[in-house]
Amino acid sequence: xxxxxxxxxxxxxxxxxxxxxxxxxxxxxxxxxxxxxxxxxxxxxxxxxxxxxxxxxxxxxxxxxxxxxxxxxxxxxxxxxxxxxxxxxxxxxxxxxxxxxxxxxxxxxxxxxxxxxxxxxxxxxxxxxxxxxxxxxxxxxxxxxxxxxxxxxxxxxxxxxxxxxxxxxxxxxxxxxxxxxxxxxxxxxxxxxxxxxxxxxxxxxxxxxxxxxxxxxxxxxxxxxxxxxxxxxxxxxxxxxxxxxxxxxxxxxxxxxxxxxxxxxxxxxxxxxxxxxxxxxxxxxxxxxxxxxxxxxxxxxxxxxxxxxxxxxxxxxxxxxxxxxxxxxxxxxxxxxxxxxxxxxxxxxxxxxxxxxxxxxxxxxxxxxxxxxxxxxxxxxxxxxxxxxxxxxxxxxxxxxxxxxxxxxxxxxxxxxxxxxxxxxx
Amino acid sequence: xxxxxxxxxxxxxxxxxxxxxxxxxxxxxxxxxxxxxxxxxxxxxxxxxxxxxxxxxxxxxxxxxxxxxxxxxxxxxxxxxxxxxxxxxxxxxxxxxxxxxxxxxxxxxxxxxxxxxxxxxxxxxxxxxxxxxxxxxxxxxxxxxxxxxxxxxxxxxxxxxxxxxxxxxxxxxxxxxxxxxxxxxxxxxxxxxxxxxxxxxxxxxxxxxxxxxxxxxxxxxxxxxxx
Numbered sequence: 001x002x003x004x005x006x007x008x009x010x011x012x013x014x015x016x017x018x019x020x021x022x023x024x025x026x027x028x029x030x031x032x033x034x035x036x037x038x039x040x041x042x043x044x045x046x047x048x049x050x051x052x053x054x055x056x057x058x059x060x061x062x063x064x065x066x067x068x069x070x071x072x073x074x075x076x077x078x079x080x081x082x083x084x085x086x087x088x089x090x091x092x093x094x095x096x097x098x099x100x101x102x103x104x105x106x107x108x109x110x111x112x113x114x115x116x117x118x119x120x121x122x123x124x125x126x127x128x129x130x131x132x133x134x135x136x137x138x139x140x141x142x143x144x145x146x147x148x149x150x151x152x153x154x155x156x157x158x159x160x161x162x163x164x165x166x167x168x169x170x171x172x173x174x175x176x177x178x179x180x181x182x183x184x185x186x187x188x189x190x191x192x193x194x195x196x197x198x199x200x201x202x203x204x205x206x207x208x209x210x211x212x213x214x215x216x217x218x219x220x221x222x223x224x225x226x227x228x229x230x231x232x233x234x235x236x237x238x239x240x241x242x243x244x245x246x247x248x249x250x251x252x253x254x255x256x257x258x259x260x261x262x263x264x265x266x267x268x269x270x271x272x273x274x275x276x277x278x279x280x281x282x283x284x285x286x287x288x289x290x291x292x293x294x295x296x297x298x299x300x301x302x303x304x305x306x307x308x309x310x311x312x313x314x315x316x317x318x319x320x321x322x323x324x325x326x327x328x329x330x331x332x333x334x335x336x337x338x339x340x341x342x343x344x345x346x347x348x349x350x351x352x353x354x355x356x357x358x359x360x361x362x363x364x365x366x367x368x369x370x371x372x373x374x375x376x377x378x379x380x381x382x383x384x385x386x387x388x389x390x391x392x393x394x395x396x397x398x399x400x401x402x403x404x405x406x407x408x409x410x411x412x413x414x415x416x417x418x419x420x421x422x423x424x425x426x
Numbered sequence: 427x428x429x430x431x432x433x434x435x436x437x438x439x440x441x442x443x444x445x446x447x448x449x450x451x452x453x454x455x456x457x458x459x460x461x462x463x464x465x466x467x468x469x470x471x472x473x474x475x476x477x478x479x480x481x482x483x484x485x486x487x488x489x490x491x492x493x494x495x496x497x498x499x500x501x502x503x504x505x506x507x508x509x510x511x512x513x514x515x516x517x518x519x520x521x522x523x524x525x526x527x528x529x530x531x532x533x534x535x536x537x538x539x540x541x542x543x544x545x546x547x548x549x550x551x552x553x554x555x556x557x558x559x560x561x562x563x564x565x566x567x568x569x570x571x572x573x574x575x576x577x578x579x580x581x582x583x584x585x586x587x588x589x590x591x592x593x594x595x596x597x598x599x600x601x602x603x604x605x606x607x608x609x610x611x612x613x614x615x616x617x618x619x620x621x622x623x624x625x626x627x628x629x630x631x632x633x634x635x636x637x638x639x640x641x642x643x644x645x646x647x648x649x650x651x652x653x
Binding site: 043044045046047048049050085086087088089090091092095097098100101102104108110111112113114119 | 429430432433434435436437438441444445446447459460461462463464466467470471474
């Protein structure tokens with residue numbers, strides 16, 4: 001009972017976590033802050049089983065049944081107890097969540113043919129929380145659709161643990177820690193934007209074992225290998241174009257849950273930012289891998305993490321910032337984000353890791369994909385990847401029609417001996 | 427097993443209609459895809475704005491009547507404010523509740539305007555101007571608006587040609603206004619300022635029509651003036 005009380009605290013409202021606070025101010029019809037995780041099954045989705053599974057899962061995640069509301073000083077999440085919408089996956093991906101409809105949640109389930117997708121607004125959770133939700137949903141779905149009691153994801157069978165709603169950023173905040181140094185503006189891809197709706201997605205499939213073997217042979221992890229590939233190609237494009245900032249940086253998000261043994265399902269991740277300064281000369285691929293490895297190692301060091309968390313949370317703790325009304329705070333936050341946010345990096349690549357299903361349902365799942373949120377118009381192209389069983393799917397989300405980066409990325413991987421298959425372009 | 431032809435999901439035993447692609451709820455609130463949510467959002471938005479507007483207007487009527495009753499010991503000047511606010515309520519409600527039915531909106535707003543002018547005339551001494559000037563002016567404005575909407579509906583691309591049609595209608599309206607005012611004040615009609623205004627408007631309309639059909643080849647206003 002004690003645990004139940006802790007998991008289901010008096011659900012009336014929740015503060016936005018520290019990472020989420022910026023999203024209501026900066027997001028809109030194009031920069032939506034919405035990401036998607038999809039699973040592709042081997043047979044068509046049984047709709048009544050999915051509807052039942054979504055209702056059962058929503059009961060386990062009451063803190064997801066919330067809507068975004070405007071307070072006088074901050075936005076907040078108000079509990080409404082509604083189940084998520086299940087919609088036909090027929091339009092563009094990662095559309096924003098309307099804020100004017102009363103009772104509208106900030107996540108949804110989409111279905112089409114063999115695929116089930118969940119789309120989350122980043123104010124609610126990050127990729128780690130979304131995967132936890134999707135795994136729970138699939139456990140219930142396979143039970144309802146095929147009567148499978150040997151659930152494919154036993155690690156989430158107990159549902160969310162105590163502490164699922166904690167904002168761990170504020171808990172790990174320490175006063176008086178010096179802020180990390182401010183970075184010089186990074187170079188941005190010079191491509192022109194597509195007409196509205198701008199967001200375009202391209203997916204590639206790679207055998208997970210081959211990718212792991214290639215990364216191992218290069219002496220790094222899959223994340224480091226793909227981040228190095230992206231950084232190396234951005235360097236090539238920057239040198240071809242010949243002008244712009246000499247700093248090329250790739251944002252690589254990393255999950256903090258394992259490090260802090262955290263059970264929170266709210267945002268709890270930070271970024272490493274491997275960088276190249278082309279004034280130092282051309283970097284070979286091996287040199288790029290070394291830079292990426294060192295930077296990720298350094299940025300995931302506990303002291304560095306504490307420093308970044310303290311920098312991020314200090315603004316929220318500032319008494320002056322707290323008492324400024326939201327109608328002033330929001331435009332200021334938007335201005336500051338546009339001035340200091342996307343200027344810091346060139347692109348992003350996020351690895352959601354490996355999902356390993358077990359039991360008879362494992363055979364019924366073919367692949368998974370992650371669609372990163374539509375990028376800022378300065379960034380233009382971002383990437384994400386996730387591995388399910390034997391398949392890794394890399395997804396590029398782009399605001400431009402120019403496929404140069406994606407095509408160079410695939411060529412680089414095939415040149416390294418990896419078989420890359422185009423899965424879809426939407 | 428029946429599979430939805432549209433979204434490809436298995437509908438389960440005994441179901442032949444896909445609840446995702448053919449939801450059973452009302453058409454206006456039908457949500458089949460994320461994009462549909464925004465249509466519903468727009469409907470809810472306009473309803474909220476309408477309700478707030480009505481609340482403000484009804485509060486205005488109540489407050490003015492209360493002040494007049496307490497300090498003026500009856501209803502005198504508050505009759506005029508109430509009529510004005512009542513006219514606003516009729517106009518806003520007509521436009522909001524009959525949206526999409528353009529000719530009906532014109533009929534209702536024209537009727538409300540004529541009634542409003544007649545009431546104002548009565549409250550301010552019954553000089554008869556509402557019959558001689560107000561009624562024909564409101565009717566001609568309604569007829570010209572209907573004509574603009576009709577001509578606009580015939581056009582394939584609505585760009586500067588729409589502005590040109592509005593200019594022509596305004597030109598005609600200025601002549602009508604001068605005619606009605608002349609008749610009221612001097613009992614004789616002599617074309618003066620309205621000819622200059624109408625001629626200027628017609629020249630601008632011709633330039634717009636030329637640009638629309640010759641230079642921009644039917645480019646829409648949305649594209650031309652998008653922000």
